[in-house]
Amino acid sequence: MKSQVDLGVPIPPHKALVTRVIKQVTKEQRERALQETEYNVFSFPSDLLFLDFLSDSGTTTMTDLQWSALFHGDESYGRNKGYYVLLDAIRDVFERGDSPKKSIELLLSGVDDVERLMNELYLVPYEEGFVNGGIHQLDRPNAFIVPQGRCAEFLLFSTISKILHKRDSNLEYYIPNNGHFDTTEANIVASGLHAVNLFDKNIILEEFPLESVEMSNPFKGNMDIRLLKEFIKEISLEQIPLIYLTITNNTAAGQPVSLKNIQTVSEISHENNIPLFFDACRFAENAYFIKLYESDYRSWSIKKIIQKMFSYADGFTISFKKDGLANMGGGLFFRDKGVFQTNFSENSDIGTQLKVTQILTFGNDSYGGLSGRDIMALAAGLYEGTKESYLANRLRQTRYFAKELAIREIPVILPPGGHAVYIDMNRFFEGIDMKIEDYGGLGFTIELIRHFGVRSCELGPFAFEWDQKTNEQREGILNVVRLALPRNAYETSHIDYAVAAIAELYKNREKIPKVEIARGRNLPLRHFQTGLKPK
Ligand code: F0G
Numbered sequence: 001m002k003s004q005v006d007l008g009v010p011i012p013p014h015k016a017l018v019t020r021v022i023k024q025v026t027k028e029q030r031e032r033a034l035q036e037t038e039y040n041v042f043s044f045p046s047d048l049l050f051l052d053f054l055s056d057s058g059t060t061t062m063t064d065l066q067w068s069a070l071f072h073g074d075e076s077y078g079r080n081k082g083y084y085v086l087l088d089a090i091r092d093v094f095e096r097g098d099s100p101k102k103s104i105e106l107l108l109s110g111v112d113d114v115e116r117l118m119n120e121l122y123l124v125p126y127e128e129g130f131v132n133g134g135i136h137q138l139d140r141p142n143a144f145i146v147p148q149g150r151c152a153e154f155l156l157f158s159t160i161s162k163i164l165h166k167r168d169s170n171l172e173y174y175i176p177n178n179g180h181f182d183t184t185e186a187n188i189v190a191s192g193l194h195a196v197n198l199f200d201k202n203i204i205l206e207e208f209p210l211e212s213v214e215m216s217n218p219f220k221g222n223m224d225i226r227l228l229k230e231f232i233k234e235i236s237l238e239q240i241p242l243i244y245l246t247i248t249n250n251t252a253a254g255q256p257v258s259l260k261n262i263q264t265v266s267e268i269s270h271e272n273n274i275p276l277f278f279d280a281c282r283f284a285e286n287a288y289f290i291k292l293y294e295s296d297y298r299s300w301s302i303k304k305i306i307q308k309m310f311s312y313a314d315g316f317t318i319s320f321k322k323d324g325l326a327n328m329g330g331g332l333f334f335r336d337k338g339v340f341q342t343n344f345s346e347n348s349d350i351g352t353q354l355k356v357t358q359i360l361t362f363g364n365d366s367y368g369g370l371s372g373r374d375i376m377a378l379a380a381g382l383y384e385g386t387k388e389s390y391l392a393n394r395l396r397q398t399r400y401f402a403k404e405l406a407i408r409e410i411p412v413i414l415p416p417g418g419h420a421v422y423i424d425m426n427r428f429f430e431g432i433d434m435k436i437e438d439y440g441g442l443g444f445t446i447e448l449i450r451h452f453g454v455r456s457c458e459l460g461p462f463a464f465e466w467d468q469k470t471n472e473q474r475e476g477i478l479n480v481v482r483l484a485l486p487r488n489a490y491e492t493s494h495i496d497y498a499v500a501a502i503a504e505l506y507k508n509r510e511k512i513p514k515v516e517i518a519r520g521r522n523l524p525l526r527h528f529q530t531g532l533k534p535k
Contacts, residue, residue: 010396013389014488017064022050030450038519038531041445041455050453051490051498056419058148058321058328059486062377066326069380072107073373081107082375083366084121087131087143089382090333095129097307104379130315130333137365141351142341144332144358145368145375149281149319150183151361152332154190156277156317159354160241161191163344168238176231177244177279178223178261179251182463184244184279184317186525193241197476198227199252204478205424208414210406213399217293217415221249222261228268241343243269246279247286247309251459253480254282254417256289259297259309266312275314275340283309284323285418288391302388314340322419324385324394324487326378329370385487394418397495398485404499410506413480420484423502425460429509436461438514441481444505446534447512452501456483462517463527 025048037043046052052059062070074080085104092100103121111117126133131143146152157175164173175188176196185195204220223245232240245265247257269276287305290297297305310316315334320326332354334340344350355365362369370378384390395418402416411427425441434440441458448454460479461467469477483498505512519531 010389010392013387013393014063023047025050025453027451030453034446034450039442039446039515039534040527040530040532041449041457042528044449044455046455048453049449049455051494052455053420053483053485053498054455054457056322056484056486057319058326059489060321060324060327060381061486061488062327062381063384063488065384066377066380069104069108069376070373071376073371073376075372077367078364079366080372080375082372082379083145086145086375086379086382087133087137088121088124089379090131090143090331091126091129093303093306093382093386094310094333095307097304098301100303100383102383104383108380128336130310130335132336136336140336140341140349141355141365142334142336144354144365145370146330146332146358146362147328147369148321148330149181149279149317150187150330151369152317152319152330153184153187154361155332155354155357157187157191157193159350159357160344161193163346163350163353164241165192167346171239173239173241174231174235175242175244176223176228176240177246178221178257179246179249180244181246181250181279181281182525182527184246196231197251198224198231199249199476200224200227201252201475201478204252204255204413210403210414213403213415217256217289219256219258219261219289219293221247221252221255221257221417223257223265225261225264225268228265232268232272237272237274240272240274242277242340243274244277244279246281248282248289248417248419250281250419253413253422253478254420254482256286256417258294259290259305260294262309262312270339273339273343275334275338275343276312277334277340278310278313278316278318280310280316280318281322282419283318284325284386284391285394287386288388288395289418291388292395302386302391306386314338320378320381324390325381326374328374329378331368390488394485394487397490397492400492401483401485401495401499404495405502408499408503408506410502420482422459422478422480422482425479425481428506429512432510434512434514436466436479439516440512440514441479442515442532443512443534444481446515446532447505448501451505452497454498454501456481458482458527462515465526468522 088103127136174194180195188195249255320329398416402412402421405412411424413422429440439462441460445456459482464477513534518533523529
């Protein structure tokens with residue numbers, strides 16, 4: 001048979017099985033809800049929205065395979081079944097490239113040969129990767145499951161901070177990153193360390209031709225290598241316990257990081273004996289960008305690209321709530337017998353110290369605050385979220401959203417990243433009296449809910465606390481509103497509605513109110529907590 005004609009349009013990778021009705025809420029009802037929730041979008045009841053682009057985190061529509069895996073969830077307090085398949089799924093995805101073992105299939109296909117289950121799943125030793133197994137995980141734990149990404153950040157930074165300050169309490173310690181997420185930065189600061197952002201705001205905002213969006217990508221999420229080198233020269237090496245790379249770079253408009261940049265940062269870290277960690281949220285989307293736009297990897301599978309990316313890391317924190325992997329879950333992993341373990345195991349193994357904190361705060365190591373159901377859905381999701389057909393569709397939708405906005409002259413950052421579109425508020429309000437301190441982005445998010453029932457999120461001067469930062473720190477703050485796409489939830493019709501709503505708002509932008517912070521200006525992570533007031 002002849003192979004199918006290429007239509008220039010991809011074959012759709014999935015179809016819906018269950019739908020959810022959107023309630024026909026009126027503008028007056030939304031106005032009342034806005035008032036009673038102090039105009040803070042985080043406090044607005046989601047059931048009263050038509051479309052919700054607040055976050056791509058935990059909002060994924062799970063696949064039928066994930067739902068079926070969920071039924072195999074084992075709620076035992078010690079060493080539930082899913083623990084073993086999850087750890088092996090992590091080895092598969094991050095270490096084994098094109099040769100995964102997929103031991104999850106032993107459970108899902110109902111294998112009841114006990115010897116086989118013991119030999120292939122429950123009692124398999126494994127070492128020298130990100131996830132020790134059998135006796136090695138007991139002896140030198142290096143894989144920690146937690147409820148979400150920020151718990152992994154807490155675990156990592158609170159533990160290393162204690163070690164560092166015991167070593168020398170007079171030194172200041174710095175964690176450079178291509179872009180710290182807000183919770184990462186907050187966890188670093190709360191642990192008495194300093195967070196440093198090394199991206200160039202001007203590169204992110206640089207114009208990019210709409211007609212090239214499909215063809216090329218400048219990897220605007222890269223760490224600025226010049227800034228990294230300068231930083232390392234300025235500060236003594238013992239003050240830099242880790243270098244961090246966030247892939248994709250959510251703080252820098254969700255832009256991807258190239259493999260070349262990963263390699264260069266790895267070289268610099270390792271020349272200086274500094275461990276390189278990834279904030280691996282959205283690693284799969286990042287891998288797909290590498291495949292599409294970094295010519296050396298065009299013929300590589302996504303699995304092989306992920307294996308290559310992680311071969312440079314000494315460890316990673318991750319929120320499994322991203323990348324279509326699961327609705328819940330996070331983790332901290334580091335390479336067995338690697339630089340991180342060596343650098344931080346002075347008096348006792350760093351893994352043992354981390355495990356103690358994990359048990360004290362989240363639960364014992366085999367469930368880490370997750371239910372057995374979450375664990376099984378996540379193990380299945382690790383395979384689902386790294387499929388090329390899924391990723392192609394995902395990035396196609398984000399691109400469609402960005403292009404439709406750009407066609408209507410709405411200043412969206414181009415090319416878009418994988419999980420969201422970001423609108424540049426400085427350009428949105430060009431020619432209108434709207435200063436940075438007037439929080440125009442907040443006005444935008446409030447009006448988009450009020451008139452059209454669509455939720456977005458300000459990630460600019462309000463969220464990143466412009467008024468409390470030094471001039472130097474302000475350099476790292478973009479003035480943007482983000483619309484993050486839940487995975488597999490929305491169709492083209494939803495995006496078309498959102499585009500029409502934003503275009504209408506843009507036409508009437510001179511009517512968007514300035515906003516003041518009415519309550520809680522100085523609260524930490526204030527965007528989740530403060531009360532606002534449109535003027
Ligand atoms: N790192 C990055 C890059 C993130 O985007 C997030 C979460 C986290 C860490 C923390 O993970 O939420 O599981 O604790 N980002 C979500 C967002 C909340 O909407 O961008 P978490």
